[in-house]
Amino acid sequence: MNDIVSLSLEDQIRLLEKKKISSYELTSSYLKNIEEKKDLNCFISINENALEQAEIIDDLKDRKSLIQGIPIAHKDIFCVKGQKTTCGSKMLKNFTSPYSSTVVEKLEKSQTIMLGKTNMDEFAMGSSNETSFFGKVKNPINSLKSPGGSSGGSAAAVKANMCAFATGTDTGGSIRQPASFCGITGIKPTYGRVSRWGMIAFASSLDQAGIFAKSALDSAIALEIISGFDEKDSTSINKEVPNLKNETISKMEHLIGVPKKIIENIEDENVKKNFLENINLLEKNGFKTKDIDLPFLEYSLPSYYVIAPAECSANLSRYDGIKFGYRCENPKDLEDLYVRTRSEGFGEEVKKRILIGTYCLSAGYFDAYYIKAQKIRAMITESFKNAFKNVSVIAMPTCSNEAFDLDSIQDPVKMYEQDIYTIPANLAGLPAISIPSGYKKEMPLGLQFIGNHLEEGKILNISHEFQKLTDYHV
Amino acid sequence: MSEKDEYKNWESVIGLEIHVQLSTKSKIFSNSPTKFGIEQNSQASIIDLGLPGVLPVLNKKAIEMAVKFGCSINAEIANTAIFARKNYFYPDLPKGYQISQLDDPIVGQGSVEIECDEEKKLIGITRAHLEEDAGKSIHDKYDSSSAIDLNRAGTPLLEIVSEPDLRSAKEAVAYLKKIHSIVTFLDISDGNMSQGSMRCDANVSIRKKGETEYGFRTEIKNINSFKFVEKAINFEISRQIKIKETNNEIEQETRLYDSQKNETRSMRSKEHANDYRYFPEPDLIPLQISNEYIENIRKSLPELPEQKISRFCSEYGLSIYESEILNSSKGMSNFFEKVAISVKDVKTAAKWILGDFSAILNKNNCLVEDSLISSSDLIDLLNCLNENKISDPAAKKVLEILWNEDLKVKEIIEKENLKQISNEDDISRIISEVISKNPKQLEQFKKGKEKLFGFFVGQVMKTTQGSADPKVVNKILKEKLSQ
Numbered sequence: 033m034n035d036i037v038s039l040s041l042e043d044q045i046r047l048l049e050k051k052k053i054s055s056y057e058l059t060s061s062y063l064k065n066i067e068e069k070k071d072l073n074c075f076i077s078i079n080e081n082a083l084e085q086a087e088i089i090d091d092l093k094d095r096k097s098l099i100q101g102i103p104i105a106h107k108d109i110f111c112v113k114g115q116k117t118t119c120g121s122k123m124l125k126n127f128t129s130p131y132s133s134t135v136v137e138k139l140e141k142s143q144t145i146m147l148g149k150t151n152m153d154e155f156a157m158g159s160s161n162e163t164s165f166f167g168k169v170k171n172p173i174n175s176l177k178s179p180g181g182s183s184g185g186s187a188a189a190v191k192a193n194m195c196a197f198a199t200g201t202d203t204g205g206s207i208r209q210p211a212s213f214c215g216i217t218g219i220k221p222t223y224g225r226v227s228r229w230g231m232i233a234f235a236s237s238l239d240q241a242g243i244f245a246k247s248a249l250d251s252a253i254a255l256e257i258i259s260g261f262d263e264k265d266s267t268s269i270n271k272e273v274p275n276l277k278n279e280t281i282s283k284m285e286h287l288i289g290v291p292k293k294i295i296e297n298i299e300d301e302n303v304k305k306n307f308l309e310n311i312n313l314l315e316k317n318g319f320k321t322k323d324i325d326l327p328f329l330e331y332s333l334p335s336y337y338v339i340a341p342a343e344c345s346a347n348l349s350r351y352d353g354i355k356f357g358y359r360c361e362n363p364k365d366l367e368d369l370y371v372r373t374r375s376e377g378f379g380e381e382v383k384k385r386i387l388i389g390t391y392c393l394s395a396g397y398f399d400a401y402y403i404k405a406q407k408i409r410a411m412i413t414e415s416f417k418n419a420f421k422n423v424s425v426i427a428m429p430t431c432s433n434e435a436f437d438l439d440s441i442q443d444p445v446k447m448y449e450q451d452i453y454t455i456p457a458n459l460a461g462l463p464a465i466s467i468p469s470g471y472k473k474e475m476p477l478g479l480q481f482i483g484n485h486l487e488e489g490k491i492l493n494i495s496h497e498f499q500k501l502t503d504y505h506v
Numbered sequence: 507m508s509e510k511d512e513y514k515n516w517e518s519v520i521g522l523e524i525h526v527q528l529s530t531k532s533k534i535f536s537n538s539p540t541k542f543g544i545e546q547n548s549q550a551s552i553i554d555l556g557l558p559g560v561l562p563v564l565n566k567k568a569i570e571m572a573v574k575f576g577c578s579i580n581a582e583i584a585n586t587a588i589f590a591r592k593n594y595f596y597p598d599l600p601k602g603y604q605i606s607q608l609d610d611p612i613v614g615q616g617s618v619e620i621e622c623d624e625e626k627k628l629i630g631i632t633r634a635h636l637e638e639d640a641g642k643s644i645h646d647k648y649d650s651s652s653a654i655d656l657n658r659a660g661t662p663l664l665e666i667v668s669e670p671d672l673r674s675a676k677e678a679v680a681y682l683k684k685i686h687s688i689v690t691f692l693d694i695s696d697g698n699m700s701q702g703s704m705r706c707d708a709n710v711s712i713r714k715k716g717e718t719e720y721g722f723r724t725e726i727k728n729i730n731s732f733k734f735v736e737k738a739i740n741f742e743i744s745r746q747i748k749i750k751e752t753n754n755e756i757e758q759e760t761r762l763y764d765s766q767k768n769e770t771r772s773m774r775s776k777e778h779a780n781d782y783r784y785f786p787e788p789d790l791i792p793l794q795i796s797n798e799y800i801e802n803i804r805k806s807l808p809e810l811p812e813q814k815i816s817r818f819c820s821e822y823g824l825s826i827y828e829s830e831i832l833n834s835s836k837g838m839s840n841f842f843e844k845v846a847i848s849v850k851d852v853k854t855a856a857k858w859i860l861g862d863f864s865a866i867l868n869k870n871n872c873l874v875e876d877s878l879i880s881s882s883d884l885i886d887l888l889n890c891l892n893e894n895k896i897s898d899p900a901a902k903k904v905l906e907i908l909w910n911e912d913l914k915v916k917e918i919i920e921k922e923n924l925k926q927i928s929n930e931d932d933i934s935r936i937i938s939e940v941i942s943k944n945p946k947q948l949e950q951f952k953k954g955k956e957k958l959f960g961f962f963v964g965q966v967m968k969t970t971q972g973s974a975d976p977k978v979v980n981k982i983l984k985e986k987l988s989q
Contacts, residue, residue, distance in 0.1 A: 111559045124558065131552055133559060230559040236788035265561050266790050343788055346591050349602020350556045354654070370595055393593070393783035402785060 037061045037193040041102065041250035044196055048101050055101030058196075059086040059145050062103045066147065066194045072170045074189040076108045077116050078148040086145050098253060100143035105195040107186045108149035109156055110241075111230040112136050119232045120152040120164040120182075123351045123358045123377035133230020134265070135199055135241050135258045142257050147195050150185030154379045155348065156206055156234040158182050159450035160441065163381040168438055171214060173475060177435040180210030180450075183244070187214040190244045197245040197254045203234050204336055205430075205454025207242045208466035212430035212478025215468040217495065217505060218244045219251045222486050223461030224269035226255075227262030233347040235340035236267075238458045247505050248467060248495035252276040255488065271486060279489030280496045288314060288494065289324040289423030294453075300433055302472040307429045310469050310479050310498070317501055319494075324419045324426065328411045332455045335412070337448055338392050338405035339459075344382075345389030351377060384444065413460040420484040425494050428453050430466040430478030453480060463488045467495045468504035476504065516750070517715045518743045519723075520672035520708060522735075524685055526664045526695045527639065527703040528571045534638050534662035535562030535605065541657075542701050550641075550656035556600035561789050564589075568662040569793065570803065571694035572612045572636050575664060577804045578688055579631055581616025585795055589636075589787040594780050598641035598654050606665075608784040611635035612793070613664075618688070619812075620680040629681050630669030639663050658702075664694070670709065670720065675739035679732050682706060687811050690836045705730050710742045712750065721746075722756040726763050726770055738763035742770050814839055822852045831860055837874040844881040849888045858888060862902055866909050879908045886915040899972055900924040928975035933966070934982050936974070940965045941986060951987060959983070 036044065036053055047053045059082050066075060079085075082103065089101045111117045111129035113136075118124045132140070139146070153163040161169040161184030169184040171177035172192035179188040183200030187210030190198050200207040202220035211218025220242040231241055241258060245251040256276040262268045290311060298304040315321055353359035353373030360376050363369035378386070392401035419426060432452055441447045457464035462482050469479035479498065483491040499505050533540055536553035553560045576583045588610040591603040613634035620627055641656035666685060672678045686704060689695040696703050711723035726742060729735050741763075746756050760779070761770040809817070811833045818829035832842045842859055849855045863884065867874060887904055890896050896904065896919060907918045919925055927933060940962060941948055951958040966979050 111557075117558065119558065127558070129559075130557070228559075229561055232558040233789075264563060266563055267561075267788075342785060346593055346601075346603050346783075346785070349593060349595065350558070350600060352595060352597075352602060354597050355555060355600060356557065366597065390783065393785055395781045395783075398783075398785070 037065050040246050041099070041196050041253060042247075044102060045098060045253075049095060054090045055086040055103070055145060056083060056090050058101065059083055059103045059147070062147055062193075062195055065192070066189075069172070069192050069194060072172055072175065072188055072192055073167050074150055074169055074185045074192065074194055075105070075148040076118055076120070076151050076166050076185070079115070079146050082145050082147050089143050089145065092143070097142040097257075099257065101145065102196045103145040103147050104139060104254075105147050105150050105186060105189050105198040106136060107152055107183050107198065107200045109152060109201050109232045110136050110149075110199060111232070112146065112149070115149065117149070117232070118166070119156070120154040120166060121378065121382070122165040125165065125358070127357055129230075131230060134227035134262050135231065138258050138260075139199075150183070150189050150198060152185050153182035153206075154382050155232070155344070156182040156201055156203055156239075157344070157381050157385055159205070159209055159447055160436070160438070161185065161210075162438065163379055165379060170438070171435050171475075173215060174435070176437055177475060178213065178438050180213035180435065182206040182210075183218075184210045184213075186244050187211055187216060187218065190214070190216050190246065197243055197250060199241060199258070200244050201231060201234075201239055201241050202454075202458065203238045203240075203340060204458050205451040207244065208430050208454045208464060208478065208480060209450060211244060211466040212468075212476065212480075213435035215476030215504065216244055216246060217248055217251050217465065217467050217499075218242065219248075219255055219465040219488070219492070220457065220463065221255060221259060221488050222269065222463045223458075224267050225259050225273075225463070225486065225488065227260070227265040227268045229262055229264040233343075235343040236347060237343060238336075238340055240458070247499055248465065248492050249277065249280050249499075251465070252280040252492045252496075255492075269486070274489055276489055276492060280492040282493065284424075284490065284493045286319050286425060286490070286494055286497075287423045288319055288321040289419055289426040290321050291326045291329070291426065291428060292323040294326065294329060294428060298429065298432065300472075302434075303429050303432060303477060306470045306472070306477050307427075307479065311427060313501060314498065317497075319497070321427075322423055324423060326415045326419055326426075326456070328408060328415055329456050331408045332412060332459055333448065333452055335405040335408040336451070336455045336459060337388070338401045339409065341385040341389030342392045342402050343389070345386045345393065348378070348382065348386055353377070381444075409459045412456055416456070416460045416462060416482070416484075424484075424487075424490050426482040428480045428482065430454065430480040434472040434475035434477055457482045461485070463491055465491045465495050467498060469498075469502070470504060513743075513747065515715060516712045516743075516747050517717075518673060518675075518739075519670045519711045519713060519720055520675070520678050520739060521670040522668045522672065522678055522681060523707040523709070524666040524668075524682065525639075525705045525707075526666060526685070526689050526697075528568055528662040528664055529693070529695050529703075530565055530567040530571065530662050532565060532567075533660035534565050534568050534636065536660055538660065540661050542698075542703075544657065546653075546655040547657060550659060554600065554656055554660040556602075562605060562787075564790060564793065565662060568636055569612070569795070571662075571692075572634065572664055573795065573800060573803050574692050574694055574807060575634060575666075575689065576613035576616065577800070577807055578692060578810055579613075579616035579618055581631065581634070582614035583795060583800045584610055584612055584614060585797070586610060587612040587636075587793040587795065589790045589793070590784045591787050592637075593783045596640070596643075597652070598643045598656070598659070600641065600656060600659055604638055604640065605787055605790070606637035606784075607635035610792075612795070618681070618684050620677065620684050622674075622677045622680040627671075627677070629671045629677075629684075632667045632669055634664055634666040637663050637665060664689075670711075675736045675743070678708065678739055679736045682732060682735055687833075687835065691810050691839075692808060693836075699731050702730060706735060708735065708739055708742070710739055710746070711756070712743060712746045722758045724756065724758065724770075725760045727760055727773065729763050734763060734765050737765070737768055738770060741768060745770065811839075822846060822856065824853065824856050828856050828860060832856065835874070841874045841877070841881055845884050845888070848885045850892050851888070854891065855884075855888050858884070858901075862905055866905060870909070879905065883908050883915055890915060890919065894926060894928050894975055895919070896924055896926045897972065897974075897976060900926065923971065923973065925973060926975050927970055927973050928978050930978060930982060933974055933978050934986075936969055937962075937966055937979070937982055937986055940969060948987075959987070962987070
């Protein structure tokens with residue numbers, strides 16, 4: 033069975049349950065594939081013990097979890113005990129974590145096999161995977177293209193059959209945009225649904241872990257496992273996690289909200305056309321849609337690029353060369369130690385954002401930037417709240433374009449505009465999913481569904497319905 | 507110009523920021539213990555170290571303690587309290603920011619009454635907020651490098667900020683003592699200043715008497731004893747007066763008190779003041795405190811010094827002065843009450859505790875909590891006194907021995923032969939002997955030299971080695987001499 037790596041998670045589970053395949057076979061096939069596709073640069077580190085762990089799991093008498101024995105990959109932002117956790121940065125290139133994140137622990141408890149840690153934009157700051165200290169990731173569909181970012185390594189690894197599913201994080205679109213660029217499914221749940229314990233912080237009030245998989249159904253299975261309240265994360269939500277797999281496949285009534293103004297203003301005609309055709313397809317198959325208004329969404333980008341850098345400027349202060357991580361050689365004094373460690377240890381994009389954030393929080397600028405951005409954030413949240421009084425999900429494109437050529441975007445603002453359709457869900461803390469929805473010049477496009485607070489089931493359900501009607505995801 | 511003249515035209519304006527370490531078992535945002543003086547870096551968890559990916563979880567006990575304090579100074583308690591990040595780089599600050607509070611502190615405006623030079627005065631408290639302590643930098647242990655101990659990092663602090671209502675170093679000390687007594691009576695801090703459980707920053711400015719505007723202030727950082735607070739403020743006041751008297755301007759700055767030289771030194775000027783770039787801590791959700799929670803704490807507050815003072819007066823018939831001194835610390839107050847409930851004569855008990863017992867403590871530089879004389883020893887001794895088993899001088903001797911030797915009161919009385927002779931027949935016999943041995947003195951006494959009564963008392967005491975009951979001796983001696 034040479035192409036077991038290309039099977040869906042659901043099929044793999046069935047074969048493992050029937051003992052038609054072993055975890056060892058699956059793991060070695062993935063490892064082989066990872067080795068063969070090394071050039072894509074999806075992984076920062078490989079788990080040397082993966083095969084050994086697979087053998088141990090194959091020897092277990094009972095299946096203790098649905099996904100027992102499934103080989104997976106973690107974005108290198110999740111701390112794994114005893115493993116290097118770099119966050120894509122020179123600053124942490126030799127950092128071995130003494131503890132595991134909750135996401136990693138939950139997947140370990142489910143007896144999955146971690147194949148390795150995937151490449152990413154440095155500290156999750158970037159939309160192209162070009163800011164990684166460990167080199168850029170190439171898009172498996174066309175290696176001249178970007179896989180998107182920041183979780184580009186995870187997205188490309190799933191697309192290239194290097195793991196059954198992968199974890200990622202999404203602060204402003206870092207799961208959905210790469211999912212769209214690589215033609216796979218990527219879901220960012222409600223803020224607080226998945227614990228942030230052990231997930232290296234970029235912007236604490238926006239960061240949320242999620243899943244890359246081949247389909248909505250596969251994503252639902254994996255997401256349910258990593259979700260749930262965690263007393264170690266004060267911002268995690270103390271609500272029971274529903275059976276997401278059941279919700280995904282159950283019969284649901286939908287009224288799909290379409291933000292008319294935003295769609296009208298899409299610049300790329302292909303993207304607009306693709307979106308409208310897909311809405312049309314859903315309508316033809318009996319799904320009701322409704323034009324909605326989402327005021328203030330046009331201020332999402334500027335508001336995000338104040339709040340996220342502000343929070344990151346503090347979150348990254350701990351990388352000072354004192355306790356762990358990179359330290360410059362022969363510092364003259366304390367100030368020199370700080371300045372050189374941080375100048376040498378951080379890449380350009382990270383430094384840029386720390387500077388923006390520091391500026392926004394400085395005396396005299398705080399009200400004009402940070403407070404104003406928070407006000408806008410509250411208004412956007414309110415906009416969504418009102419919209420969800422009438423609709424069950426909201427549809428939007430994931431990105432304003434298909435995957436672009438690596439190194440083609442030099443203007444940082446142009447790069448920041450990548451997140452224009454994904455950021456609103458982060459600001460409002462809402463669940464959102466990107467699913468493959470067609471192509472432009474052979475590169476995939478993504479359709480995004482945004483759900484109401486804690487209603488991951490609804491966006492998974494509509495995505496599953498869409499995937500029943502289409503084969504962009506296969 | 508003498509110092510007094512110099513002071514005459516000026517008024518000082520002082521406000522204190524007091525940092526109180528709360529006596530929670532674990533840290534404010536992690537479950538590491540908060541013990542003092544244990545091996546370096548042995549109680550710093552991954553959260554205290556600020557490792558990548560860790561998150562803070564607020565200790566509920568710290569909230570309870572802050573609310574207790576707020577209730578006891580009649581302050582408004584916030585229903586929603588917000589934590590904020592205070593950003594600055596320092597090696598003993600692991601995250602590069604301190605989790606503190608800026609807007610919406612847990613405790614709002616309140617006040618306490620202090621007494622200074624027999625005058626009572628209400629001192630406003632602007633706010634009190636929760637924050638985490640930093641670690642310690644150690645610069646004198648290694649030759650070419652500094653060391654960092656993060657045991658203290660994350661210890662909960664309650665920062666209590668006063669209004670600029672204090673007008674002298676003496677008032678500042680009285681206020682600091684007041685806060686010390688509140689937090690120790692509430693049992694929310696051990697108040698141990700030498701271990702840094704209570705530290706304070708003093709904001710000092712001066713202005714011409716009668717002026718209403720405040721002058722430029724300086725902030726003296728990290729003073730850690732009552733004595734140093736008084737000295738540092740007094741030094742700073744005269745330094746500022748000297749500057750003003752020579753028509754120069756005070757620079758707004760942060761200063762450091764050097765207790766060895768008894769002076770304050772400039773640390774950083776206003777231009778170099780940190781911009782802490784406070785913003786709401788996104789890792790913690792706003793803290794919601796219900797009125798019910800606050801009321802429950804208010805109802806269960808322990809008795810505070812003021813309440814105890816008035817109760818001691820009414821319940822035990824003590825003077826205000828005695829009650830105040832007995833309530834100057836929680837330890838003394840508790841010690842006294844333990845004794846008071848087990849003795850017949852509480853007033854005498856108070857007299858002994860305030861007198862000889864306190865003298866022994868002071869002489870040995872010892873807190874009542876660490877006293878080598880237990881409350882039960884003292885109860886035994888006071889009961890012996892009350893039953894006339896020993897005399898006052900003998901009791902003093904017993905007290906000394908109790909401190910120095912591991913013996914019980916009865917054993918000491920036995921061993922030192924201190925039992926009081928109060929049997930009238932025995933004393934009468936001894937007095938007869940004394941009189942017959944001193945015929946000359948007897949003759950003179952009879953002739954009217956009444957001062958010699960004391961001589962006879964002295965002789966009786968000498969013969970009995972001080973163990974005769976003086977009351978009985980007086981009575982019988984009077985009878986015999988007038989025969």
